[in-house]
Amino acid sequence: MDLFEYQGKLLYKEFDIKHPNSKLVKNLIEIQESVELSYPIVVKAQVQVGGRGKAGGIKIANNHEELIKYSDEIMGMDIKGHIVEILLLEEASKILEEYYISFTLDRSEKKYLIMLSSKGGMDIEEVAENNPDDLIKLYISPSEGLNTEVVNKAIKDSKLNQDYNDELNDVISKLYNLFVESDCDLVEVNPLAITNKGVSALDSKVSLDMNAVYRHDNFIDIEKEIPIPVSEQFAKEKNLNFIKLDGSVGIIGNGAGLVMSTLDVVSEYGGKAANFLDIGGGAKAETVTAALEVLESENNVKSVLINIFGGITRCDLVAEGIVEATKGKDLKWPIIVRLDGTNSKEGLAILLENSNEKITISSSMDDAAKLAVKGAN
Amino acid sequence: MSIFIDNETKVVVQGLTGEQGKFHALRNKAYGTKVVAGTRPGKGGETVEGIPIFNTVEDAIEETGANTAMTFVPPPFAKDAVLEAAYAGCELIVCITEGIPAKDEAEMYDLLKQKTSSRLLGPNCPGLISPGKSNVGIMPHEITMEGKVGVVSRSGTLTYQAVLELTNLNIGQSTCIGIGGDPVPGTSFIDVLDAFQNDIQTEAIVMIGEIGGSAEEEAAEFIKDNVTKPVVSYIAGLTAPPGKKMGHAGAIVSGNKGTASAKIEALTDAGANVVKNPTRIGQAIKDVI
Numbered sequence: 146m147d148l149f150e151y152q153g154k155l156l157y158k159e160f161d162i163k164h165p166n167s168k169l170v171k172n173l174i175e176i177q178e179s180v181e182l183s184y185p186i187v188v189k190a191q192v193q194v195g196g197r198g199k200a201g202g203i204k205i206a207n208n209h210e211e212l213i214k215y216s217d218e219i220m221g222m223d224i225k226g227h228i229v230e231i232l233l234l235e236e237a238s239k240i241l242e243e244y245y246i247s248f249t250l251d252r253s254e255k256k257y258l259i260m261l262s263s264k265g266g267m268d269i270e271e272v273a274e275n276n277p278d279d280l281i282k283l284y285i286s287p288s289e290g291l292n293t294e295v296v297n298k299a300i301k302d303s304k305l306n307q308d309y310n311d312e313l314n315d316v317i318s319k320l321y322n323l324f325v326e327s328d329c330d331l332v333e334v335n336p337l338a339i340t341n342k343g344v345s346a347l348d349s350k351v352s353l354d355m356n357a358v359y360r361h362d363n364f365i366d367i368e369k370e371i372p373i374p375v376s377e378q379f380a381k382e383k384n385l386n387f388i389k390l391d392g393s394v395g396i397i398g399n400g401a402g403l404v405m406s407t408l409d410v411v412s413e414y415g416g417k418a419a420n421f422l423d424i425g426g427g428a429k430a431e432t433v434t435a436a437l438e439v440l441e442s443e444n445n446v447k448s449v450l451i452n453i454f455g456g457i458t459r460c461d462l463v464a465e466g467i468v469e470a471t472k473g474k475d476l477k478w479p480i481i482v483r484l485d486g487t488n489s490k491e492g493l494a495i496l497l498e499n500s501n502e503k504i505t506i507s508s509s510m511d512d513a514a515k516l517a518v519k520g521a522n
Numbered sequence: 523m524s525i526f527i528d529n530e531t532k533v534v535v536q537g538l539t540g541e542q543g544k545f546h547a548l549r550n551k552a553y554g555t556k557v558v559a560g561t562r563p564g565k566g567g568e569t570v571e572g573i574p575i576f577n578t579v580e581d582a583i584e585e586t587g588a589n590t591a592m593t594f595v596p597p598p599f600a601k602d603a604v605l606e607a608a609y610a611g612c613e614l615i616v617c618i619t620e621g622i623p624a625k626d627e628a629e630m631y632d633l634l635k636q637k638t639s640s641r642l643l644g645p646n647c648p649g650l651i652s653p654g655k656s657n658v659g660i661m662p663h664e665i666t667m668e669g670k671v672g673v674v675s676r677s678g679t680l681t682y683q684a685v686l687e688l689t690n691l692n693i694g695q696s697t698c699i700g701i702g703g704d705p706v707p708g709t710s711f712i713d714v715l716d717a718f719q720n721d722i723q724t725e726a727i728v729m730i731g732e733i734g735g736s737a738e739e740e741a742a743e744f745i746k747d748n749v750t751k752p753v754v755s756y757i758a759g760l761t762a763p764p765g766k767k768m769g770h771a772g773a774i775v776s777g778n779k780g781t782a783s784a785k786i787e788a789l790t791d792a793g794a795n796v797v798k799n800p801t802r803i804g805q806a807i808k809d810v811i
Contacts (some may be wrong), residue, residue: 256628
């Protein structure tokens, strides 16, 4: 789950990572009189999209008058389709040097990866491409963790200012703690700056691993502040993995690979998927019923393809769910069902006993996809 | 021969008393797999349909000679369960559990490599089956038949699809393995490709990948230099939109990285026959054996 900059900075606070004094603004009335920050103040649009600076979403105010003017301009602004609803006001620092640092899990090495560069404040992918020597990569054993000597060497290798070695070492170990203890998929600071007030994390890009939500109560509160489309909200409540797409064939399947593949096969036969919907492993009848409900609220759906290959998922339960969702209903669209694998005979028997003229049973994935594409036209 | 499991495989099930664990362990047993024990702390001494339950994996190994663990325990306890099985001496640990935090997976992998010689398959995987010999996991054995094609995949349900296509054409399998769709799989494509290359029973290989990460590209490099047996491949996610996690935590196209086309290109370049639709896997294999 990708966080807003201000949410990342709240985590900085928790882990004692130095960052500018700030105020969060959701309504401009809050700053009408004055703000308890010293000028100059940076007004930053809170949007989850890159390039906000270029789009005019970051401005520096030297006095209260300018602050009101810029805040008014930026609030409500459309930045690449994202409407600004929250502003972060921060005391501006005098920047002496700008660095880049990020923490991720490297899937090839199966270790944590710290990337460090003295060329901060710019697009790091450009640095990696044009000046790869300026990007130091540090692989950390997840079971052993970080040690000071390794960090000192990285600071030296990446040519950061040695005068600030202790302070940099301190902030790097604190960022590492945040990355590990808060179960982050990503912590990126660009720039990590040396300012007239010392080392300061001026920006934040944090992404959380939602598989770890059970051990972090704050993840739920953070998640509530991140807007998602209405249909995805409903699917989420039902514990379904749903992604809206712009085609007309509604897709329900089990297992990420099979669902992705179903999208591809529908496309091969000239159709376009209306969504990605994975009911997951071991789905119950209710899950399937909920999945069909999610598609009912999607206007672009013209036909539905249910592609199930039972393993841990039992086809009899899937069939019960389909019957439950469609029994006695005048269906808006044709449903093509393909069931294979664990308890598929039982599942098909349930569908045959409760036949519905809009539901077609297909014996192969290919045929099912063809029928669903035809049904959507 | 088959890889990783055979007639001698003796399984201890971690989480046998849970609904999923019980359902699949009993299916494995009915298939002929030697499911010799289950574990559940505090329930040692009980039985589940005649299978003895022990408090620890160590006890189970001592009493039954189990050499393989199959793990169904929920995410918060999965890391400890896998490590327990490894420290107790299981050669193979098949972790079915879905939804384990990436940090736990990374730590678990690191410790297994440093301190044990156990092989971990998964997490978030369907396990493996050597038709006619043993089924350790949740794969529907009905669709399999014994034979000479090795199948390896990041996706559970797509593995089943591929196996069905083979069986429908009367082509049997040596071993079918799902390595799982999580960011830190204990066993990689390369580990499995290497084992298939060295397995006498296996004559051809099906490899099924998906978008995200670079495991398929790394596998392609390995195939180029080390695999002489024919490889048929399929990559899911050609039409997946960038920036969206497609179900699996690992299945995401970031910028221009991890795309299906890059993977297809790498595998084609390595000499694999990459089919555009999983239902064509059977025919493609038939053409080469």
